Amino acid sequence: xxxxxxxxxxxxxxxxxxxxxxxxxxxxxxxxxxxxxxxxxxxxxxxxxxxxxxxxxxxxxxxxxxxxxxxxxxxxxxxxxxxxxxxxxxxxxxxxxxxxxxxxxxxxxxxxxxxxxxxxxxxxxxxxxxxxxxxxxxxxxxxxxxxxxxxxxxxxxxxxxxxxxxxxxxxxxxxxxxxxxxxxxxxxxxxxxxxxxxxxxxxxxxxxxxxxxxxxxxxxxxxxxxxxxxxxxxxxxxxxxxxxxxxxxxxxxxxxxxxxxxxxxxxxxxxxxxxxxxxxxxxxxxxxxxxxxxxxxxxxxxxxxxxxxxxxxxxxxxxxxxxxxxxxxxxxxxxxxxxxxxxxxxxxxxxxxxxxxxxxxxxxxxxxxxxxxxxxxxxxxxxxxxxxxxxxxxxxxxxxxxxxxxxx
Amino acid sequence: xxxxxxxxxxxxxxxxxxxxxxxxxxxxxxxxxxxxxxxxxxxxxxxxxxxxxxxxxxxxxxxxxxxxxxxxxxxxxxxxxxxxxxxxxxxxxxxxxxxxxxxxxxxxxxxxxxxxxxxxxxxxxxxxxxxxxxxxxxxxxxxxxxxxxxxxxxxxxxxxxxxxxxxxxxxxxxxxxxxxxxxxxxxxxxxxxxxxxxxxxxxxxxxxxxxxxxxxxxxxxxxxxxxxxxxxxxxxxxxxxxxxxxxxxxxxxxxxxxxxxxxxxxxxxxxxxxxxxxxxxxxxxxxxxxxxxxxxxxxxxxxxxxxxxxxxxxxx
Numbered sequence: 001x002x003x004x005x006x007x008x009x010x011x012x013x014x015x016x017x018x019x020x021x022x023x024x025x026x027x028x029x030x031x032x033x034x035x036x037x038x039x040x041x042x043x044x045x046x047x048x049x050x051x052x053x054x055x056x057x058x059x060x061x062x063x064x065x066x067x068x069x070x071x072x073x074x075x076x077x078x079x080x081x082x083x084x085x086x087x088x089x090x091x092x093x094x095x096x097x098x099x100x101x102x103x104x105x106x107x108x109x110x111x112x113x114x115x116x117x118x119x120x121x122x123x124x125x126x127x128x129x130x131x132x133x134x135x136x137x138x139x140x141x142x143x144x145x146x147x148x149x150x151x152x153x154x155x156x157x158x159x160x161x162x163x164x165x166x167x168x169x170x171x172x173x174x175x176x177x178x179x180x181x182x183x184x185x186x187x188x189x190x191x192x193x194x195x196x197x198x199x200x201x202x203x204x205x206x207x208x209x210x211x212x213x214x215x216x217x218x219x220x221x222x223x224x225x226x227x228x229x230x231x232x233x234x235x236x237x238x239x240x241x242x243x244x245x246x247x248x249x250x251x252x253x254x255x256x257x258x259x260x261x262x263x264x265x266x267x268x269x270x271x272x273x274x275x276x277x278x279x280x281x282x283x284x285x286x287x288x289x290x291x292x293x294x295x296x297x298x299x300x301x302x303x304x305x306x307x308x309x310x311x312x313x314x315x316x317x318x319x320x321x322x323x324x325x326x327x328x329x330x331x332x333x334x335x336x337x338x339x340x341x342x343x344x345x346x347x348x349x350x351x352x353x354x355x356x357x358x359x360x361x362x363x364x365x366x367x368x369x370x371x372x373x374x375x376x377x378x379x380x381x382x383x384x385x386x387x388x389x390x391x392x393x394x395x396x397x398x399x400x401x402x403x404x405x406x407x408x
Numbered sequence: 409x410x411x412x413x414x415x416x417x418x419x420x421x422x423x424x425x426x427x428x429x430x431x432x433x434x435x436x437x438x439x440x441x442x443x444x445x446x447x448x449x450x451x452x453x454x455x456x457x458x459x460x461x462x463x464x465x466x467x468x469x470x471x472x473x474x475x476x477x478x479x480x481x482x483x484x485x486x487x488x489x490x491x492x493x494x495x496x497x498x499x500x501x502x503x504x505x506x507x508x509x510x511x512x513x514x515x516x517x518x519x520x521x522x523x524x525x526x527x528x529x530x531x532x533x534x535x536x537x538x539x540x541x542x543x544x545x546x547x548x549x550x551x552x553x554x555x556x557x558x559x560x561x562x563x564x565x566x567x568x569x570x571x572x573x574x575x576x577x578x579x580x581x582x583x584x585x586x587x588x589x590x591x592x593x594x595x596x597x598x599x600x601x602x603x604x605x606x607x608x609x610x611x612x613x614x615x616x617x618x619x620x621x622x623x624x625x626x627x628x629x630x631x632x633x634x635x636x637x638x639x640x641x642x643x644x645x646x647x648x649x650x651x652x653x654x655x656x657x658x659x660x661x662x663x664x665x666x667x668x669x670x671x672x673x674x675x676x677x678x679x680x681x682x683x684x685x686x687x688x689x690x691x692x693x694x695x696x697x698x699x700x701x702x703x704x705x706x707x708x709x710x711x712x713x714x715x716x717x718x719x720x721x722x723x724x
Contacts (some may be wrong), residue, residue, distance in 0.1 A: 217652045322635070333498050340503045
């Protein structure tokens, strides 16, 4: 298969996975007596009906892009960061501390400071898991999940104790939230009257920078090498453990920044439930976007739509918003399965040959003598592309080619 | 309050806390011994807790009320086994990476339980649940009685599961096959053991046990259902398997350690010692991280093929 067919093949696999996920979710929808078609119609079209809905989709896509970028870096480096939820909360805490304790700084200083603090807070939280993995071999999935629960308690403690808005105590309402940030810590809105803020531009710029980092720098190359095959990377002199830690610092930093941007751009204070599952949705977005910034940005917009649409199903068709978790869970299961099937060199070759036969049935009949050459030249790039698992590909290719010869 | 009474209090609260962790941990042990790392345990437990809650909730006043709990247990274990098989399809047949697939299963189970709960039940409602069954005579013993012999029948069953799992894993041909496919699947395959089938079976068993653990939470411990009632117990159970070095006795020890820490924290609060509530809730999660950091030397004792999909067509 050449590169174009391969990309097309990958896209088809993702779409098929999405369809399987939709089918699985439909089972749950049927179980609660809802009409799957009507539900998906609400989710996919209702938010797009007015400008407000569209801006809200973009508002949701900002944290999704940032979290997914961090997760893509960590997954590519071979460390599974499930802790974005906790890292977001640490980011919010750090940004809130900066915004509330340095209120007299000018905007040009305070806002960037708050965002950087958020990124550092998240990086710290991610770094704990990274260091534990690199130093002590602690399973990063378990440690990041535990750090999520710890961060949630810490956040809840701070919002009810030291950071609680004094006005809430005097008013007696006791809503767990911090004081409103000074105006100098506000991230401005792009369209006044909506909640769409300049964090979108930050997220898009960072998406480009992440692409540069991963594919155009030595650090990125080493991180990807460590993730692709740790043993080989170590043999080539890459300090794998160090890059695991670096990857977790990046992943945590991006999640922390997402939290800081959400606090300064949308709510202008720290409130309960601010992240509302962005940490987990970010995993789905990263996988759906193929762990690549160019895929993550559209995937984040799509999931912004899904999240907003899911909020509307309760009122429109009586389907609880938890439904989106079912959809996300089945998407993960479907995509990881599909990716393995897609990367299977045997299957790839088989599908590739099918496609070829389908695309040019006539030419093959008349120019039968050319067909073996075409098959052979197509098999070669497929081999180099799947160099991560060279043994089966090279073992399979000659057999496949001779098959093709016999066929023609 | 004298010391002995406090200790008795902590132990008699802590022992029932350990049951869900113990059952789920033993189930996860079978998964991991067979070489599959099932992080979806949390989601299976949520589904088990919900499905166990449903029959007693609906049959509350009807003529079938007596069978509500039994039906609930069967539903929880059946659904658990099915979810285990789904995970087997994804990780064993499709060879998907297990860590991330587990998170997917967790979201799926958790989300489905929450969606169905909101539709069929709506708000938090209590149920009768399974009553405690004091063992005649033994439960009257001073100190030991309330600590060991005054629990629900599932709790006794869970403690019997420890020797039963040991026997199944180390003394039966099936257990030997499980350990073989988790340690060196290629050798097992050469000897004619169907690696995929054994892994499917182990995952179904582990799933059923995770479902039972969830059922214990809703039927015996909380006697109600709420979306977030599992609260990471599934993940803690996975961590316990590492801590317990893939051995039933170790898992029993770990489960008791965790639940006693939790009971201790509750007792400290009751005694009126000032301590922010949130930090007390954090304690078990911090404990998991500490324990995992200390337990790493046991790595070489674990199943060596853990987390690696087996493909008999791959060259080594």
